[in-house]
Structures are given as structure tokens and as C-alpha cells.
Amino acid sequence: MSITHSLSNALSGLTASARMAEVVSSNVANALTDGYGRRSVDLTSAVVGGRGAGVEIGGITRHVDRGIIADRRLADADLAASSTLVSTLSSLQDIVGQVGVEGSISSRITSVEAALVDAASDSSSEVRLTALANRLSELTDGLNTASGNIQRERERADASIASQVETLNASLEQLEQLNGDISYSINTGGDPSPLLDARQNVIDTISEIVPVRELQRENGRVALMTPEGQMLIDGRAKSFGFVENVVITPDMTLASGGLSGLTLDGSALEPDGIGRMAGGSLGASFAARDDVLVSAQAGLDDLAADLISRFQDNGLDGTIAPGGAGVLTDRGAAFLPANTTGLAGRISLNIAVDPNRGGAVTNLRDGVNATAPGPAGNSTLLRAMSDALSDPRASTLDPVTRGAAERAGEFEAGLGSQRLTFEAELGFQTARWSSLKEAEAADGVDTDYEMQMLLRIEQAYAANARVIQTVNSLMQRLMEI
Structure with a gap:
């Protein structure tokens, strides 16, 4: 081996060692960075004129476990959905109250029952009659407030949908741009690893909104599709639309056309408003707006209808004409069974008994x-x-005969049971997500291994430097001869 050949080999080794040290440094510095994939330098033997010419850097390999990442992304979607629904049910319980807790609908009905007993024990006392009127007014105010707050929750869910659709569209546009940049980097021989990290983070953002599957395409590009088959991007990014409603009333639903569903490139999706994009925080927000909160409103309206009907019977009060309003009214008018929607927000104390x-x-x-x-x-x-008030009766939504307070308590307990079910699901999804996140982290940067690599790089660097030093000594000796 000639001196020149030896020097060339040593210089290539120094270059490779420097690049490997840079990669190790990057790995250690980003060990805790989300989306970062561990890098390693690919080395190959250099051959010039049929003879070995040291080493050359073949490229940089980014190490990730695509299977674990795919499962973790689906867990992201399930966890986001469960978190959204638990938050909604917690808000509902705060709005309606819990059985036995002061301020709940059932406790307000119980207060009316107690006030009726007090007033009946001394019907000549206007103080007790006034207390009864106040308890009745507090009951109607509680139902009005609960109904209004449920609609505020629906408005928040609607605003959340709009925000998530905006984020989804922006992320898909970023993904389209990153696909192009990665393809260009690969075709020009560059290192696309930083772009791949950025793309993984963008897809992770999307996966919380809707569950996704990543599909590999040529030149490093990827496509995204939901598990149910809705393509989000394959080349060009899809554009989703949504119209937010600033004010929502109980009669406004997706089926009635009062609320918006998703559109794809200007065309409406399935009648349920979300089509094949169910799951994730977006699907949970639709479920909250169009199912959970609508059912809660219907339950409140049923309670209001039951209360009004109990006092509106003209067999109870002979001064009430057939079809006339009783102690509790629908905004001053008699209650009509065909007009139940939103009744909890309209129920009021008859002005004739309201001091x-x-x-x-x-x-x-x-x-x-x-x-x-x-x-x-x-x-x-x-x-x-x-x-x-205490007479066991059936209602429109509840075929079981119950007293008014018992029916309200059953409604509140049902919401609590539903919240506990969602919380149990949230606990399961949290444990599943944590397990997959740990598995993903285990496949990431191992700082102990990187330190070992650094020692090996140092040894290789020292060996190549020693060759150069020896060649230099030989050259000086030859010059002295």
C-alpha cells in the first residue's frame, strides 16, 4: 500500500468519524424530542481502480417502528375521543346536579314537596305560601338555567368542531408540502430525516382529530386514510368544510338542517355529518353535540313536561278551564304535548301566583x-x-311510573352512570396509550448505547489520526534523506 493510498484511507476514516459523531450528538440532544427518529450512519467500502480506498458515507438511516407508531396513533384517536366525552359528561353533571346534592333538579323538586307540606299544614299563612311560590320559581329557574347551559355546551362543541376542521385542513396542507420536500431531498441525495421528523409530528396532530392509517408511496411520500376508508391525502390534500353556528337552540339539529355536518371539497358527507371519519376528538365532538347533549336536553324537557302536566290537570284545580294553564306553564301558556322540545328552557311559574x-x-x-x-x-x-307531585306516573320518555322527584333523581343518576362508563373507557384508553408510548420510546434513542458508539468513534478517530501522524513522520524522514 502506497503512502498516498494510506493517507487517503485515513482521511476518509476521519470524515466518517466526524459525521458519526455529529449524528450521535444529534441523537443524544433529541432523546426526549417527540417525533425524533434515531439516526445512524451507513458506511460502505470505497473502491477506486479496483483497490480499497477507505470508507464512504452511504447515507443516514432513520430508525422507527412503523407498527408501534401506527397502533399508538389509533390509541391517540381513542384517547382524545374518550377525553372529550368525559369532559362533556362532567359538564353535564355540573349543569344538572347530582342526586342528594343541593341545587340539583331533584333537590329543587324535593324542596317544592316540603314547601307544599308546610303550606298545607297552615294554609292561612301567606309567609308559607310565599315560600312555596319561591320554591316553585327556583325549580323553574333551575330548569331554565340547565337548558340554557346545555345549549352553551352544544355551542362549545360546535366551535370545537370548526377549530378541529381548520387544524385538520392546515395539517393536511403541511403534509402535502412535506411530502414534496422529502421526495425532493431523496431524489437529490440529501438527508430527509429532519423532514421525516416534522412529518411524523404533523401526522400525530391529525391522528388525535381523526384516526388514520399511513400508506407508503414512492419517493418517500405517504398517503393518509381513515380506518373506515376515507382518504385524507394521496398526492393532493383533501379540503374539509364546516359551518359554525354561534347560537344553538334546542330545536336545531343536524337532521333538521339547523346544524352543519362536514363537507368534502364542497360536497356533504354522510347524513350523520361525519361519514367515514368517525373516531378521534372530531367524532366525539359530533357525538357530544348531536347525541349526548341532545339526549340530556330531551331528558330535561321530559322532566319539565311531567311537572307541568301534574299541575295542569283541571281535575286538580277547578279554576283551570279545559286546556288552560296550571301553576307551571309553557311561558305563560298551557303545555301542549306536541311542543316538548326546549320546554325546560320555557317552563315558568304562572304569573297569577307569582308575587x-x-x-x-x-x-x-x-x-x-x-x-x-x-x-x-x-x-x-x-x-x-x-x-x-309524588303520584307515580309514566312520562313520554320513561314508561316506569315514578314520582316527580324520583324521576329527576333517576335522570341525574343516569347521567352519572354514563359518566362513569366513559371514565372507565378513558382509564382503559389511557393505559393502552401509555403502554404503546413506552414501547415507542423504547425503540427510540438509548443514551447508553450512544455513549458506547461515541467511544468506538473516538477509537476509530484516534486510529486514523495515528495513521496520518505515521505518514507524516515517514514523509519527513524521506525529506531528510
Whole structure:
């Protein structure tokens, strides 16, 4: 081997060692960076004129486990969906209240029952009649507030959908750009690893919104498709649309056309508004807006209808004309069974018995439409109202006969049970996600291994430097001869 050949081999070794040290440094520095894939330098033997000419850098390999990442992304979607639904049910329980907790709908009905008993025990006391009117007013106010807050939650879910669609479109556009940049880098012999890291983070963002499967395409490009078959990007990114509603009322639903579903390139998706993109936080937001919160509103409306009906029976109060309004009304009018939607937001105390609006509390004792005060000691109507409130009856949504307070308690308990179910699912999805995240991290950067590599690189560098030093000594010796 000639001196020149030896020097060339040593220089190529120094170059390779320097590049390997740079890669190791990058691995250690980004050991905790999300989306970073461990790199390694590919070395090959250099051959010039049929003779070995040291080593050359063949490229940089990025190491990731695509199978684990794919499973973790599906877990991302399931975890985001469960978190969204648990948050929705927690808000619902705060709105409606829990059985036995002060301020809940059931506790307000119980307070009305107690006030009826007190008023019936001394029907001549206007103080007790006023207390009864106040309890009834608090009950209607509680239902009104709960109904309004449920619609606020639907508005928040609608705004969340709009925000997620905007993020989805922006991420798909970024993915399209990164696909092009990666393809160009590969075709020109560059190192696409930083671009691959960026693309993995973008896809991770998308995977929380909708579940995705990554499909490999030529020149390093990828396509994304949901597990149910909706293509998000394959070359050109798809464009999804959504129209946000700033104000939502109980009668506004997707089926009625009052609320928007997703559109793809301007065309509506399936009738359910989300089509083959179900899952993830986006699907959960649709479920919250169009299912969970709508069902809760229907349950509240059923409670309101049950309460009004119990006091609207003209067999209870002889002063009520057939079809007339009772103690509780639909915004002052009689309740019509065909107009139940949103009733919880409209239920109100009859102005004739509301002292805050000029009504006479004695009409609670004498009859809603009494024209003059009756016998002060007559508690017949008050006792009848108390019996009507506790009388086991079926309702439109609940075929089981229950008293009013019991029905409200059952409704609140149902929401609590649903929340616990979602929380159990959230616990499972959290454990699953954590397990996959740990498996992904285990396949990432191992700093101990990188330190060992650094020692080997140092040894290789020292050996090549020693060759150069020896060649230099030989050259000086030859010059001295």
C-alpha cells in the first residue's frame, strides 16, 4: 500500500468519524424530542481502480417502528375521543346536579314537596305560601338555567368542531408540502430525516382529530386514510368544510338542517355529518353535540313536561278551564304535548301566583284563576298538589311510573352512570396509550448505547489520526534523506 493510498484511507476514516459523531450528538440532544427518529450512519467500502480506498458515507438511516407508531396513533384517536366525552359528561353533571346534592333538579323538586307540606299544614299563612311560590320559581329557574347551559355546551362543541376542521385542513396542507420536500431531498441525495421528523409530528396532530392509517408511496411520500376508508391525502390534500353556528337552540339539529355536518371539497358527507371519519376528538365532538347533549336536553324537557302536566290537570284545580294553564306553564301558556322540545328552557311559574310579577300567592291555595280569596283554612288544593307531585306516573320518555322527584333523581343518576362508563373507557384508553408510548420510546434513542458508539468513534478517530501522524513522520524522514 502506497503512502498516498494510506493517507487517503485515513482521511476518509476521519470524515466518517466526524459525521458519526455529529449524528450521535444529534441523537443524544433529541432523546426526549417527540417525533425524533434515531439516526445512524451507513458506511460502505470505497473502491477506486479496483483497490480499497477507505470508507464512504452511504447515507443516514432513520430508525422507527412503523407498527408501534401506527397502533399508538389509533390509541391517540381513542384517547382524545374518550377525553372529550368525559369532559362533556362532567359538564353535564355540573349543569344538572347530582342526586342528594343541593341545587340539583331533584333537590329543587324535593324542596317544592316540603314547601307544599308546610303550606298545607297552615294554609292561612301567606309567609308559607310565599315560600312555596319561591320554591316553585327556583325549580323553574333551575330548569331554565340547565337548558340554557346545555345549549352553551352544544355551542362549545360546535366551535370545537370548526377549530378541529381548520387544524385538520392546515395539517393536511403541511403534509402535502412535506411530502414534496422529502421526495425532493431523496431524489437529490440529501438527508430527509429532519423532514421525516416534522412529518411524523404533523401526522400525530391529525391522528388525535381523526384516526388514520399511513400508506407508503414512492419517493418517500405517504398517503393518509381513515380506518373506515376515507382518504385524507394521496398526492393532493383533501379540503374539509364546516359551518359554525354561534347560537344553538334546542330545536336545531343536524337532521333538521339547523346544524352543519362536514363537507368534502364542497360536497356533504354522510347524513350523520361525519361519514367515514368517525373516531378521534372530531367524532366525539359530533357525538357530544348531536347525541349526548341532545339526549340530556330531551331528558330535561321530559322532566319539565311531567311537572307541568301534574299541575295542569283541571281535575286538580277547578279554576283551570279545559286546556288552560296550571301553576307551571309553557311561558305563560298551557303545555301542549306536541311542543316538548326546549320546554325546560320555557317552563315558568304562572304569573297569577307569582308575587314577583304581581300575582297573588293565595291563588296557590284557592286556585290559579281564583277571582277572590277563599277560606284561609282550606288546604284541599295544596294537599292535592302535593299528592300530584309524588303520584307515580309514566312520562313520554320513561314508561316506569315514578314520582316527580324520583324521576329527576333517576335522570341525574343516569347521567352519572354514563359518566362513569366513559371514565372507565378513558382509564382503559389511557393505559393502552401509555403502554404503546413506552414501547415507542423504547425503540427510540438509548443514551447508553450512544455513549458506547461515541467511544468506538473516538477509537476509530484516534486510529486514523495515528495513521496520518505515521505518514507524516515517514514523509519527513524521506525529506531528510
